[in-house]
Amino acid sequence: MTGGTLGQWASLVAAVALLTAFAAGILAVMGAVMAAVLSARGGALRRRQSVRLACPMRGQAVECEIVQDVRTGQWKEVRACSAFDPPHAVTCDRDCTAAMNLGFGLGARLVAGAGGGAAGASPSAPPAVH
Numbered sequence: 007m008t009g010g011t012l013g014q015w016a017s018l019v020a021a022v023a024l025l026t027a028f029a030a031g032i033l034a035v036m037g038a039v040m041a042a043v044l045s046a047r048g049g050a051l052r053r054r055q056s057v058r059l060a061c062p063m064r065g066q067a068v069e070c071e072i073v074q075d076v077r078t079g080q081w082k083e084v085r086a087c088s089a090f091d092p093p094h095a096v097t098c099d100r101d102c103t104a105a106m107n108l109g110f111g112l113g114a115r116l117v118a119g120a121g122g123g124a125a126g127a128s129p130s131a132p133p134a135v136h
Contacts, residue, residue, distance in 0.1 A: 051076040054085065056117035062101045062110075064089055069117060072103060081106050 010018075052073050061068045071086040071093075081103035086093040105112055 052082065057114050058117055059102055059106075059112040059114040061087075061089055062105050062112060063098055067113075070102065 053076050055072050055074055056069065057072055058067060058069050060066070066089070069088040070084050072084055073082045074080065075082055084096050084098075084100045084103060087096050087098075089098075090096055102112060106114060
C-alpha cells in the first residue's frame, strides 16, 4: 500500500471509529440532559409575568401573576390574583388567560419590574430573547 503499512491504516481506522463513538456518546448525553430539563419545566419555556388587567368575570381591575409560554406567547395559567385571599388560592375558571390568548387585551399592562418587560407595556407578545 502507498503511504503506510496495513497496520498503520488499521490503527488510523480504529482511532477514527473510537473518536466517532465518543462524539456520538457525548451527543446522546447532551440530548438526554436537554430532554430532562425540558420535561422538568413542563416541556415549554415559561415566564411569569405580573400583569394588571380587567377581570372578565368580576368586572374589576386586578393584579395577576400569569405564566406565559415564551415560544408561543400563549398564556398558560394564573398563579396568583389580587381578587382572591390569599392571592395564590385562585379558584376561578381563569377566563382572563383564554381571553388574552384570543386577542382580547383586557387592558392588560405589565407591572413595574415584573417579568423583564417595561412597566405599562402590553404583555400580549413575548419580548425578544437576546
